[in-house]
Amino acid sequence: xxxxxxxxxxxxxxxxxxxxxxxxxxxxxxxxxxxxxxxxxxxxxxxxxxxxxxxxxxxxxxxxxxxxxxxxxxxxxxxxxxxxxxxxxxxxxxxxxxxxxxxxxxxxxxxxxxxxxxxxxxxxxxxxxxxxxxxxxxxxxxxxxxxxxxxxxxxxxxxxxxxxxxxxxxxxxxxxxxxxxxxxxxxxxxxxxxxxxxxxxxxxxxxxxxxxxxxxxxxxxxxxxxxxxxxxxxxxxxxxxxxxxxxxxxxxxxxxxxxxxxxxxxxxxxxxxxxxxxxxxxxxxxxxxxxxxxxxxxxxxxxxxxxxxxxxxxxxxxxxxxxxxxxxxxxxxxxxxxxxxxxxxxxxxxxxxxxxxxxxxxxxxxxxxxxxxxxxxxxxxxxxxxxxxxxxxxxxxxxxxxxxxxxxxxxxxxxxxxxxxxxxxxxxxxxxxxxxxxxxxxxxxxxxxxxxxxxxxxxxxxxxxxxxxxxxxxxxxxxxxxxxxxxxxxxxxxxxxxx
Numbered sequence: 001x002x003x004x005x006x007x008x009x010x011x012x013x014x015x016x017x018x019x020x021x022x023x024x025x026x027x028x029x030x031x032x033x034x035x036x037x038x039x040x041x042x043x044x045x046x047x048x049x050x051x052x053x054x055x056x057x058x059x060x061x062x063x064x065x066x067x068x069x070x071x072x073x074x075x076x077x078x079x080x081x082x083x084x085x086x087x088x089x090x091x092x093x094x095x096x097x098x099x100x101x102x103x104x105x106x107x108x109x110x111x112x113x114x115x116x117x118x119x120x121x122x123x124x125x126x127x128x129x130x131x132x133x134x135x136x137x138x139x140x141x142x143x144x145x146x147x148x149x150x151x152x153x154x155x156x157x158x159x160x161x162x163x164x165x166x167x168x169x170x171x172x173x174x175x176x177x178x179x180x181x182x183x184x185x186x187x188x189x190x191x192x193x194x195x196x197x198x199x200x201x202x203x204x205x206x207x208x209x210x211x212x213x214x215x216x217x218x219x220x221x222x223x224x225x226x227x228x229x230x231x232x233x234x235x236x237x238x239x240x241x242x243x244x245x246x247x248x249x250x251x252x253x254x255x256x257x258x259x260x261x262x263x264x265x266x267x268x269x270x271x272x273x274x275x276x277x278x279x280x281x282x283x284x285x286x287x288x289x290x291x292x293x294x295x296x297x298x299x300x301x302x303x304x305x306x307x308x309x310x311x312x313x314x315x316x317x318x319x320x321x322x323x324x325x326x327x328x329x330x331x332x333x334x335x336x337x338x339x340x341x342x343x344x345x346x347x348x349x350x351x352x353x354x355x356x357x358x359x360x361x362x363x364x365x366x367x368x369x370x371x372x373x374x375x376x377x378x379x380x381x382x383x384x385x386x387x388x389x390x391x392x393x394x395x396x397x398x399x400x401x402x403x404x405x406x407x408x409x410x411x412x413x414x415x416x417x418x419x420x421x422x423x424x425x426x427x428x429x430x431x432x433x434x435x436x437x438x439x440x441x442x443x444x445x446x447x448x449x450x451x452x453x454x455x456x457x458x459x460x461x462x463x464x465x466x467x468x469x470x471x472x473x474x475x476x477x478x479x480x481x482x483x484x485x486x487x488x489x490x491x492x493x494x495x496x497x498x499x
Contacts (some may be wrong), residue, residue, distance in 0.1 A: 031221045034218060035206075035218075037189070038192075040200060040217055041192055043199070044063075045059075047066065051073060051077070055080055058174060059175060060161075060172040060173060061172060063175070064094060064161045067202075071199055094172070121140050121144040121148075122141060122143070133164075134171045136166070136169055136171050138165065150187050153194065154190065159191055159194045178191060205219065205222075205223060206219055206220075207241055209234050211232050214232045218236075223239065225239030225250045227244040244410065245414045246482055247411065247418060247482045248414050252418065255498055256417045256421075281312070284310055284315045286303050290302070298312075299318075353420070356420040357416075357420075359416045367413060370405055370409055370446065377398050384398070397464060398449070400471065404445070405449060405471070405474070408475070409446075411478050411482065415435050415481065422495060423496075427493040431484060434480055437481075441470065441474045445467070448463075
């Protein structure tokens with residue numbers, strides 16, 4: 001295992017997936033680690049300390065500067081050593097630590113002279129040991145500081161440069177002071193997430209877990225399109241950040257999402273698809289699908305790049321209608337054949353797309369139901385304990401089987417994207433056999449898991465054997481399908497067509 005501490009500072013690793021390559025890369029081992037928010041903070045602090053060891057600046061100032069340079073230490077050091085530090089600070093809107101030092105330490109003298117000081121926020125006399133201030137002449141009670149910082153964190157959300165509570169002071173408060181002044185753990189957690197956010201998002205070898213309530217990030221040694229799993233159970237593709245889309249590559253997924261969005265696929269069901277095929281025509285120029293919603297046959301394509309005007313009846317340019325060359329009522333066998341052929345080709349393309357899209361969406365819907373199945377399976381596991389006198393450990397095979405089912409269903413879903421973009425070859429026949437085998441296995445496992453335990457007549461051993469055998473078979477068929485596609489990527493069997 002490689003030293004994960006080197007992950008953050010390694011800026012020379014080349015990205016192994018390009019946007020032009022539709023094929024996911026294969027590797028014998030993909031090294032990654034799941035980092036907690038505290039571990040990310042440690043990595044970030046180490047980066048700040050590296051700069052602090054050579055430049056006499058506060059941690060808060062260095063963090064703000066690093067954010068400006070997208071956490072590129074080399075670029076920051078080059079600017080700091082070019083001889084014009086004050087200019088750099090002005091560009092970013094920072095107050096130089098040196099300029100504050102000139103005013104300095106008036107607050108300390110106040111603390112020595114008085115036992116109590118008036119807080120100019122709440123206007124209460126407060127004991128000096130309950131006052132807090134930065135390296136400027138602005139002391140406020142800790143309670144007011146806490147309220148000020150909580151508002152900044154929870155309401156405004158921009159914590160990369162929280163300045164002194166005095167309205168005209170630009171001095172930035174250090175992370176250590178913020179965490180000392182905040183007692184609420186939820187506020188602390190959000191502050192840590194926000195301060196580390198730019199660190200993670202600026203580094204191509206780090207990526208947040210997308211689950212809203214999760215505070216973990218993935219750390220890798222090279223950026224590849226490879227599935228990674230968080231401690232919370234969320235699995236994504238590190239390459240693009242989307243849900244794990246094996247066996248297709250990131251580029252193929254982007255193409256599919258663009259096409260689906262263009263066809264408003266989220267609003268199309270099977271009946272609607274049939275209606276589109278029967279009741280619409282394509283623009284003769286750009287092939288955009290058009291519905292006739294009025295009696296007039298003068299049609300204008302609504303595509304921004306097209307705007308072609310044509311006749312709904314004959315599909316000729318509307319410019320020929322209403323002139324001496326009008327011939328919409330005249331039968332021309334050759335022209336009719338050409339247009340029917342063109343429209344027929346368009347219909348075939350739409351029908352082909354809808355064939356794969358409906359199957360993709362069907363598996364997506366089943367996957368949603370099967371994610372909900374996890375809670376009902378827990379209830380079944382309790383029933384099995386009561387009915388068959390099994391221990392909680394002995395019924396864990398049900399929960400693992402649901403995980404296998406969801407994983408295989410998700411893979412099946414994306415195989416239809418793979419098939420849609422591939423031209424027919426001999427290897428595609430083998431792929432479709434593998435796809436069919438996996439689909440049959442998945443439906444069998446799904447049936448076992450959804451069966452009502454009260455209606456089951458099988459004994460304990462039979463149920464366990466059926467579920468274990470079915471889930472193992474699903475895993476094997478999924479592996480065979482993915483391995484075949486990966487082998488095809490390496491040997492260039494697949495012929496992708498994006499037209």
